[in-house]
Amino acid sequence: MxxxxxxxxxxxxxxxxxxxxxxxxxxxxxxxxxxxxxxxxFVGMWALPGGPLEPDEDLAESAARTLAETTLLTPQYLEQLYAFGNTDRSPGERVVSIVYWALVRSDEADIAVESENVRWFEADSVPELAFDHSLIVEYALWRLRNKLEYSHIASAFLGDTFTLSELREVHEAVLQKPLDPANFRRQIEGSGQVVPTEQLRTGGRHRPARLYRYAATVETNGPLGRTEGAS
Amino acid sequence: MxxxxxxxxxxxxxxxxxxxxxxxxxxxxxxxxxxxxxxxxFVGMWALPGGPLEPDEDLAESAARTLAETTLLTPQYLEQLYAFGNTDRSPGERVVSIVYWALVRSDEADIAVESENVRWFEADSVPELAFDHSLIVEYALWRLRNKLEYSHIASAFLGDTFTLSELREVHEAVLQKPLDPANFRRQIEGSGQVVPTEQLRTGGRHRPARLYRYAATVETNGPLGRTEGAS
Structure with missing residues (x-):
């Protein structure tokens, strides 16, 4: 090496x-x-939270630290997305960026402070970002939309149990298109991916709704476990 | 940065x-x-083909170069697998390894020369490897087996068209268990993943067999395309 x-x-x-x-x-x-x-x-431009890898910290530790330092966000689980290493991505220096990603519930997101230099943006309409970060956001969105089809992505946004309406809203938000409620219910129930629990969601202006959960546990990262490649 | x-x-x-x-x-x-x-x-131990990233080469270029230098293999498409960066993975120095992977057809693999210092091993029974390469191989095998369920992995091993027997053999080889031919045929045909072509495989000691292909083109890497993150 x-x-x-x-x-x-x-x-x-x-x-x-x-x-x-x-x-x-x-x-x-x-x-x-x-x-x-x-x-x-790229002074003054918006960029992803991050920073140089310190020699004594693992990759996921570095991601968690720089994220918390800038946004106060501490997601339960950061997953590695991709390593970006084109030679021309940072002017005057060669930088390989290991990018992590996480989906957080809205209530987790709400603790993030906004300030002059930290702000939330709609992912589909971010301004032109520093470095190749626009490409990174585009790639992450593409992965998110792909992942919706075969993984338990909604529980990251919603928690362990959710109504079928809430699940549909996640799919609508990610795919950015309205879904027919009856079709969605039929398709999801038919897939066997979610199972009803004994609980109901009550309160609010709607009638009580059945809570569901995913049929199996959320996929792990195999031999790497849920945290960064333990050896 | x-x-x-x-x-x-x-x-x-x-x-x-x-x-x-x-x-x-x-x-x-x-x-x-x-x-x-x-x-x-780790002198004398077996390791994955690879080497230091040169300042003027992209990540996938580096993977292709070091692979060709050691094994003469030139896969059509190298996909990024994962970045390994634990602090303790290389004694006395901090090394982040970006790992690429590829599946190649047997006839492509056959051109790789073996020598005293280059050899093919069965993935399930590699010796203890240098660095954390044993973990990397274990992770890659896990990804391979997972990927079999939702992607067009067989075409990487077989080419664009294949008989259902050939496809079953790929699944058996990857999963390391025998599959009932009739059940496999029913399941694959029912999934709509593969479609019959007009061609037959003839020759050999078996009767002619229908050639199939995947129903859609092999998935790309989205905004990154088939090659390393063009920006």
């Missing part, structure tokens, strides 16, 4: 997705927190 | 899987090429 001193820097960044209401029509959409750059390159 | 000179090195390694007959009973199993280390740390 690398015994010579190659001038390649390693950074770690995070993409944190939460569902929040659109200011336009109140419908749920996908949002993420961004941090304004206070130094060159 | 990293403006300071952190003593973190970046290496790129590859896991190349091919199906080859087991020397014990001739059944197909999953194999991968390993390279013997000729310097410390």
């Amino acid at each position: 690398a015994a010579h001193a190659a001038p390649v820097h390693v950074a770690v960044s995070t993409v944190i997705f939460a569902l929040r209401p659109s200011p336009v029509d109140g419908r749920m959409t996908v949002w993420l927190p961004l941090v304004r750059r206070i130094r060159d390159p | 990293a403006a300071h000179a952190a003593p973190v090195h970046v290496a790129v390694s590859t896991v190349i899987f091919a199906l080859r007959p087991s020397p014990v009973d001739g059944r197909m199993t999953v194999w991968l090429p390993l390279v013997r280390r000729i310097r410390d740390p």
Whole structure:
């Protein structure tokens, strides 16, 4: 492995997705927190939370630390998304960025402070970002939408139990299109992915609704476990 | 991003899987090429093909170069698997390894030269490897077995068209268990994943067999395309 001193820097960044209401029509959409750059390159532009990997911290630790430092967010579980390492992605220096991502519930997202230099944006309409971070957000959104089809993504946004209406709203928010409630119910129930619990969601202006949970536990990362590659 | 000179090195390694007959009973199993280390740390031990990332090459380029240099293998498409960056994975230095992987057809694998320091091993019974490469191989195998369920993995091993027997053999080799031919045929045909072509496989000692292909094109990497994150 690398015994010579190659001038390649390693950074770690995070993409944190939460569902929040659109200011336009109140419908749920996908949002993420961004941090304004206070130094060159790209000073003044928005970027993903992150920073250089410290020599004594694991990759996921670095992601969690830089995320908490900038946004106060501490997601239960950060998953590795992808390593971006094109030679031209940072002017004047070679930086490989390991990107982590997490989906957080809206109530978790609400603790994140906004300030002049930290702000939540709708993922589909972020401004032009520093480095290749626009591409990273686009890729993360693509993965999120793909993942919806074969994984238990809703529980990350909703918690362990949820009504079928809440689940449909997650799918609508991620896919950005309305879904017919009766079709959605039939399709989800037919898939065997979710099972009804004994509990009902009560309160609010609607009649009590059955709570569901996913049929199996959320997938882990196999031999790597839920935390960064324990060896 | 990293403006300071952190003593973190970046290496790129590859896991190349091919199906080859087991020397014990001739059944197909999953194999991968390993390279013997000729310097410390871990001198004499087997490791994944790879090496330090050069400052002027993209991640996938580095993976392809080091793979070709050691094994002569040039897979059509290398996919990023995972970045391994635990602090203790390389004695005396901090190395983050970006690992790529590919599945290659047996005839592609056959061009790889074996030598004293390059050899193919059955993936389920590799010796203890240098660094955390044993964990990496275990993780790659886990991903391979998971991926079998929802992707067009067989075409990477078989080419664009294949008989249902060939497809079943891939599943048997990857999952390491025999599958009932009639059940497998019913399940695969019922899934709509593969569609029959007008062609037959003829020759050999079996009667002609219908060739199939996957119903849709192989999934890409979304906004990143089939090659490394073009920005």
